[in-house]
Amino acid sequence: MNFLRCTLVFALLLVAGRAVAVIETYEFSNPELELRYRQLSTELRCPKCQNQNIADSNAPIAQDLRKLLYQQLEQGASDEEILDYMVARYGEFVRYRPRFSGATAILWLAPALLLLVGLVVAFLTLRSRRGGSALAEQQLSTDEQRQLQTLLDKTEQDS
Amino acid sequence: MGPRLKLFVPLVLFAVLALFLFRGLELDPREMPSALIDNPLPEFTLPSLGQDRLISRNDVVGRVVLLNVWATWCVSCRVEHPYLQVLADRGTPIYGVNYKDDDADALRWLDELGNPYVANIADREGTLGLDLGVYGAPETYLVDAAGVIRYRHVGVVDDRVWRTILEPLYMELNAGAASQ
Numbered sequence A: 001m002n003f004l005r006c007t008l009v010f011a012l013l014l015v016a017g018r019a020v021a022v023i024e025t026y027e028f029s030n031p032e033l034e035l036r037y038r039q040l041s042t043e044l045r046c047p048k049c050q051n052q053n054i055a056d057s058n059a060p061i062a063q064d065l066r067k068l069l070y071q072q073l074e075q076g077a078s079d080e081e082i083l084d085y086m087v088a089r090y091g092e093f094v095r096y097r098p099r100f101s102g103a104t105a106i107l108w109l110a111p112a113l114l115l116l117v118g119l120v121v122a123f124l125t126l127r128s129r130r131g132g133s134a135l136a137e138q139q140l141s142t143d144e145q146r147q148l149q150t151l152l153d154k155t156e157q158d159s
Numbered sequence B: 001m002g003p004r005l006k007l008f009v010p011l012v013l014f015a016v017l018a019l020f021l022f023r024g025l026e027l028d029p030r031e032m033p034s035a036l037i038d039n040p041l042p043e044f045t046l047p048s049l050g051q052d053r054l055i056s057r058n059d060v061v062g063r064v065v066l067l068n069v070w071a072t073w074c075v076s077c078r079v080e081h082p083y084l085q086v087l088a089d090r091g092t093p094i095y096g097v098n099y100k101d102d103d104a105d106a107l108r109w110l111d112e113l114g115n116p117y118v119a120n121i122a123d124r125e126g127t128l129g130l131d132l133g134v135y136g137a138p139e140t141y142l143v144d145a146a147g148v149i150r151y152r153h154v155g156v157v158d159d160r161v162w163r164t165i166l167e168p169l170y171m172e173l174n175a176g177a178a179s180q
Helices: A002-021 A031-043 A060-074 A079-090 A105-139 A142-158 B009-026 B075-089 B103-113 B127-132 B159-179
Strands: B045-047 B054-056 B065-070 B094-099 B119-123 B139-143 B149-154
Touching: A031 A060, A031 A079, A060 A079, A079 B127, B045 B119, B065 B075, B075 B094, B075 B103, B075 B159, B094 B127, B103 B119, B119 B127, B139 B159, B149 B159
Parallel strands: B065 B094, B094 B119
Antiparallel strands: B045 B054, B065 B139, B139 B149
């Protein structure tokens, strides 16, 4: 049993080593830089494989951009400087959190607008439904009431 | 809105959605305008492939040229190569950016397949590629006589691309350069 467990652990370690080897690791001179590296690399989009950020992508261009990001962070560049550098070369496209501008206004405003539209629709629907049922109650005349009662009595007898 | 008209709401929504999706069929998300359009070609000084000298921005700028980013590891570049030769034979100046490649491999490629390039910039580390915003080969940039990038085509340049997109721009820029 002990031997089996050891073999299993050893086998798992082998696999783990391989999984890590795919992505290069960088040694940061200070942990704060590493934090910013993680943050920025998830926020920068891989220009080649358009639905991945550069942290997740293994495309050569993503590797290059990660290396560049690392170098710039170590050189003491600010987040803003790094993003400007990337945008100057790859366009606003490269940011998953694009700046607010004419072209990106719809991206930023659409959620709020849709929420507003949804709220208005919900409000109108609820109001008309409530109004409708109130109206129906009022319109039930004594005659109709009697009819309803006979129907109800009938179902009771049937069951 | 009458209750009858309300019945058409789903149909209208469907029609709008269908219109957007239909439009999307023709859009290629990889066709992005370069961030460098109407910006000057970045400065560089890099080895000239197969020659014992450096090549810099000043060597390239001065007339309307094509700047073609290629590499031996790039399969589409092999497809594109014969057409570049056709263009070069017609007298179109094409400069090559040999992007993240091995010099020996690149020289063998040019030996075997022909050399359509006026000169090749050996961008071994991809530094020029980075400044250009290259994200894959092949890419072809149209640079005017003043050294300003006017167009970037991502993917293979073939007869259709040349005739419909690049040639009209190339002609226009050349006419502009001649009149100045």
